[in-house]
């Protein structure tokens with residue numbers, strides 16, 4: 001594990017990730033925590049999740065708060081926050097669509113690990129490589145509470161690695177073969193709440209279990225370049241939103257700043 005963390009958006013292309021410190025301020029993060037606490041207080045008993053390569057019903061866990069943005073205007077508004085979009089634009093360009101989001105909360109001493117994986121190979125409705133995930137820290141995050149880890153440069157050439165079962169208790173149930181040499185190059189994306197990282201959809205990443213007495217909450221917002229990436233909206237499981245710039249695709253919902261947000265989908 002190396003200590004170096006890339007904070008230069010210009011190196012995103014070569015390294016496959018980049019860290020942006022203090023994008024949201026304390027007040028914004030306090031509001032996000034209150035919204036999150038509301039969701040955590042109302043977790044259903046069971047959730048349908050994609051695990052071990054299929055959709056299945058499992059006991060609810062706060063790691064599985066998938067796609068809150070079509071359902072709650074707070075999370076959709078956050079996905080078009082100008083400072084968040086400025087960070088995304090610095091790596092993906094000016095035409096941006098929002099394609100997914102996921103609140104991943106690891107309870108103190110209990111959070112599931114996320115085995116090494118590539119995102120893109122899970123998203124068959126998304127065609128193209130200019131796809132990035134914002135990982136926004138809602139809590140301070142470090143190696144003890146299961147921060148994100150990235151293996152830099154592993155997206156190079158956009159390889160599609162085969163998935164294998166983890167056979168263990170982790171978020172996805174699947175992983176890819178990672179050699180000890182690759183693993184030793186991993187970086188821990190430790191950051192204060194309000195900071196965010198961006199990672200390429202092919203770069204290898206994951207996280208350890210939360211073994212600390214502190215919660216680790218993050219909001220992942222996934223974006224694509226509207227001009228170079230096509231999303232098959234008939235196959236995709238949530239609406240696709242245009243958040244900045246232009247698109248020719250009339251299936252995408254226009255929520256560029258100053259547009260009203262659509263009614264939440266319940």
Ligand SMILES: O=C(O)CCC(=O)C(=O)O
Pocket residue numbers: 104114119133135146147148205206207218220
């Ligand atoms: O939050 C984590 O620990 C993993 C996140 C992740 O795999 C992702 O954002 O694609």
